[in-house]
Amino acid sequence: MPRDGTATRERILQTAERLMTEQGYQATSLDEVIAESASSKGAFFHHFSSKHDLALKLTERYAARDLEHLDAGLAAVAEIDDPAARLVAFLRFYEDGADELMSEQSGCLYASVLAERQFTGSDINRLVTKATVAWRDAIVDLLRPALAGRAAVAGIDLDALADHLYTTFEGGFILCRTLEDASAMRAQLRVYRQLVEALLSAG
Template sequence: MPRDGNPTRERILRAAERLMTDQGYSATSVDQVIAAAASSKGAFFHHFSSKTDLAVHLMRRYVAGDLAQLDAGLTATAHLTDPAARVVAFLRYYEDGADHLMTEQSGCLYATVLAEREFTGSEMNDEIARTARTWRDAVAGLLRPALGGRRDIDVEALADHLYTTFEGGFILCRTYADPSAMRAQLRIHRQLVEALLGS
């Protein structure tokens, strides 16, 4: 995740992300965030005007980190000239990083925000949608040349399937109390795409 150079602010954001991802926005109080960050009310309100303001800044930080992950996958595979090989390598990049991802976080902040009625139709919802579309457009951009213009495959829906695999992976990890479920789901997604590319 990007950092702004202010250790107190970063500590508060990290604590808030962990708490809100684990127990939801509504169930997380400012006092809990302050305690988890080993901070103070004065420090909290120096950086954030309210709990909602904290959530907005947290979402911006999370989105920046998410898009950085997309860029990392694109950059790591940019040297591959064969479109099909690049798609597979791109998906493997996230599969190979799944265990590390699950040591860093237990769930997705997007799901937390989208579950809150307070944010329905809000700027944060719009930001999540923009981010999901950015992933969709990038993945579809890799898939189209690899699929050779096939008309029987909805390329955008297939691109969105990576997003839903991540979200479903988080749910399965919690359901089974098994962080390796994320890697397993990303592996299956890659294998399904490989099958489509080879068919």
């Protein structure tokens, strides 16, 4: 009976994600991934056709988890009727979970792969774009009713305000590394939430 290679594939993916997130795509060699995952070249090429294919499969996997993270936040606030309260609770969900997030990962795979010019306009870029736009659309759907009728915020670009949460996450990862302080992510998400609350109270 042939052995199920699922565990080996997952071990390679976990190892490659950690290495690429910590040191970048170019700096991570296939030999390093194979050695640290206790695998073999034969096993690697059974599951992945190339380093690019590995990066693609990693990004697919990471984007799926990213969208699960979004769905978890939306589900957590789905029963809140007031639009403003629902928006703030959504932001608090990620603020409250920031320490756990940083204990699980030291950076974002998106930044690692998109730092490579070869992936600009590629299938990998499109996967990240799809996930990013899903976040934007979901947050705009929360922002629009919460800010409706407030003259002081007329003209605010809701897409840009929604994207600012994405940039807060990405910048938070960099700041945590810079300061060697994992709590910086929570602090940055708190500031974003406070900025949104200031808009909500602007009237």
